[in-house]
Amino acid sequence: MLEAVLSNTDPTGLQPVPREELPDLTKTDGLGQEARHAALDALSGGDQRAIVDAARLLSSGRGMAVPLLRKLKTEPRAVNRQAILYAISWQDDIRAWWPLLKVLADVDEAPAVRGQAAEGIGYLFWRKSRSKRGYLIAKDVLLWALNDPSPEVRYYAIFALGASRDHSVIAALQGMTKDSGRSNAIVGTVGEEARRAIAWIQD
Known part of the structure; x- marks a missing residue:
């Protein structure tokens, strides 16, 4: 199943974006195209x-998914x-969704990278029908990720499952409620996030 995810044809059909000369971030303001x-x-x-400032700026607006996905395809560094x-x-x-x-x-990706991907899946769950292949595969991958050795990956997999609001999980x-895993990248323990996720689903 996981091999199928990794080999799945990217439905975006994205190709590497050519690098262009762009203005310095410090010389732009707002969320205009130049700043983005x-x-x-x-x-x-x-x-x-x-890098952090740029990510925050881009997260505050919409319409940049395609160039960001292109950049993801060509950028090898974990940070x-x-x-x-x-x-x-x-x-x-x-x-x-599929990226x-x-x-x-x-599993060759850094835990911080995989954890961020899981969080992103959580934000998109509301767009997926529970009967569709994409939803079912995502649920299976997230359930599999609950056994990951990284507390960060487990934590964000739990967050995403909670965001699904799916009682079957x-x-x-x-x-996972007794999982005492911690890291500097998460708030509290993995088990505490599991309890929050359950409460979210049952709310």
Whole structure:
């Protein structure tokens, strides 16, 4: 099943985007096209502060999913990939569904990157019908991710399952409530997030 996710044809049909000369992020303001494209360019840089700022700027607006997905296909560095996925997660664009699933299912990706992909899936669940293949595969991948060695991946897989509001995952989440896993990237423990997810589904 996971192999099928990793080999699934990307429905976006995206090709690597050519690099262009773009204005400096510090010389732009607001969410105009110039600012957005400058932030997109900054995501490929090596300045971690600039990468974080760019991801936050892009996450505050819509309409950048396609160029962000293109950049994800060509960017190999974990810090940059996590930032790109953070921005993608807030685009509310269903074209990100399969790319996010592929990242989560790929154990060669860094835990922070996979965790961000899981969070992004959670934000898109409301767009998917529970009877559709994409939804069912996502649920299976997230349930599989509950056994991941990384607390960060488990935590965000739980978050996404909670966001599904699917009562069929409650039993699996109940099995995670005593997970004491922690990391600097999550709030509280994995088990605490499981309890929050159950309450969210039952609300």
